[in-house]
Amino acid sequence: MSATRLLVLGVVRMHGGSGGAHGYQVRRELLSWSADKWANVQPGSIYHALKKLALEGLLEQVETPQGKGPDRLAYTLTDAGEHAFQQELQQRIADVADDAANASGFAAALVFLTCLPRQLALDLLDYRLVQLDGQRKNVATVLEKGTDWGQPAHVNELYRLWLAHCDADISWTTDLVARLRAGEYVMADDAGQNFGSATPSATS
Structure with a gap:
């Protein structure tokens, strides 16, 4: 699933309600997050x-009599859409991004992190930290070999950059885990309205 599809599902989930979310509402929400820049939406x-x-049956179209043209159509999340959203969200949070597409997918999932129960998050x-640690070890092994692997010495700078990225990701993720354990953010199983909460129609 692309970052755009995940973001669209998430925003409809937030704003669908009984009357549904219009396309312009979804667009306005995502552009207000600058998703056009960090997720190329x-x-x-x-x-x-x-x-x-x-x-595909993940959203349901709802006609709104007061609307005209494209604005007469609104969307709500179906049960299949809720399942797809949760599945993709969890996979994107856990998996380590190793290319630009996966990186934007992780960013798309991160903005809906509070849609997950705290312990699941x-x-x-x-699990993501375990993968990052393995990735770092692989990159460090290449650097330890120096130029023995048959490439020009300056190519090692690319691996030093990747190592720095791994260190930064590990540091950030470790900090986020600590803050979540300490109770930061209202998660899906906490009392109160959390960001990205499903509308009543999404869970009925």
Whole structure:
């Protein structure tokens, strides 16, 4: 699932309600997060994703009599859509991003982190740390070999950059885990309204 599709599902989940979320609402929300910059979400791709997700049964179209033209259509999350959202969210949080597409997918999942129960989020982030540690060890092993692996010496700078990225990701993830364990943020199983809460129609 692309970052755009995950973001669209998440925003409809937040704002769908009984009347549904209009395409312009989804677009306005995502652009207010600057998702066009960090996830390459374009306005046209948002409307395309809404239609495609509806065709796949993950969203349901709701006609609003007061609307005109495209604005007469709104969307709510189906049970299948809720399942797909949760599945993709959990996978994206746990998996280590090793390319640009996966990185934007992780960013898309991160903005809906509080849609998860606290312990589940912690378990997924702990798993992510295990993967990051393994990735760091692999990169460090290459650097330890120096130029013995047959490439020009300056190519090692790329591996030093990757090692720095691993260290930064490990440090950030470790800090986030500590803050979540200390009770930061209102998670899905906490009392109160958390960011990204499902609308009543999504869980009925």
